[in-house]
Structures are given as C-alpha cells and as structure tokens.
Amino acid sequence: MERTKYRLTIIRPQMISMLFMIINITYYFSLVKTGDVKDSDFMIRSGALYVSGIVENREYYRFLTSSIMHFSLFHLVVNMISLYCVGNYVESHLGHGKFLVLYLCTSIGSSIFSFFD
Numbered sequence: 001m002e003r004t005k006y007r008l009t010i011i012r013p014q015m016i017s018m019l020f021m022i023i024n025i026t027y028y029f030s031l032v033k034t035g036d037v038k039d040s041d042f043m044i045r046s047g048a049l050y051v052s053g054i055v056e057n058r059e060y061y062r063f064l065t066s067s068i069m070h071f072s073l074f075h076l077v078v079n080m081i082s083l084y085c086v087g088n089y090v091e092s093h094l095g096h097g098k099f100l101v102l103y104l105c106t107s108i109g110s111s112i113f114s115f116f117d
Contacts, residue, residue, distance in 0.1 A: 067107035
C-alpha cells in the first residue's frame with residue numbers, strides 16, 4: 001500500500017489581502033479607542049449596517065463600512081486568520097485585480113443580503 005505524502009504549502013502574503021487586513025485591524029482599534037464596540041448605538045453611529053440609515057438617510061456607504069466592522073477582538077482575529085489563509089490563496093490564483101473586485105463584491109453583496117433579512 002502506497003502512503004500519500006502531504007506537503008504544507010506556505011503562501012506568501014498577498015498585497016490586497018494584507019491591505020484589507022490592515023484596514024480591518026486599524027478600523028477596529030480606532031473604534032475601540034473612541035468607544036465601545038459592543039455598544040450597538042456606537043457601532044451604528046460608526047457605520048454599521050442600519051436599515052433606517054440606508055432607507056431614510058440614503059447612507060449607502062454602510063453597505064461597505066459594515067463589512068469591516070467587528071464587534072469583538074475574537075471576531076476580528078477569526079476573520080483575519082480566515083482572510084490570511086483563504087484570501088492569500090485565492091488572491092495568489094486570481095491575481096490582485098480580480099481578487100479586489102471579488103472582495104468588494106462579496107463584502108457589499110453580503111451586506112445587501114443581510115439588509116433584506
């Protein structure tokens with residue numbers, strides 16, 4: 001019986017994945033510094049997805065800002081590990097431009113689907 005050998009492949013950090021990791025981490029710690037990320041009112045004022053803000057005030061930026069908001073350090077860490085592992089892999093195969101478009105479309109798309117929930 002032949003034994004299958006598995007090789008651990010380390011994918012070097014990709015430019016767009018790292019950029020979005022920096023944006024997410026910076027935004028989280030700027031929110032922590034200025035308020036309480038567990039306070040929903042503070043997070044709504046800071047750009048969280050909020051139906052009334054979008055419908056009544058046409059605050060469409062919330063579709064994008066809500067995708068970089070994290071309500072706890074654990075939430076941030078898990079998402080950044082996922083972005084590092086999956087994002088770097090996908091970006092290395094798609095290229096920087098296609099990955100950027102994919103990242104932005106899925107970020108905004110997931111916010112839009114959440115909006116209708």
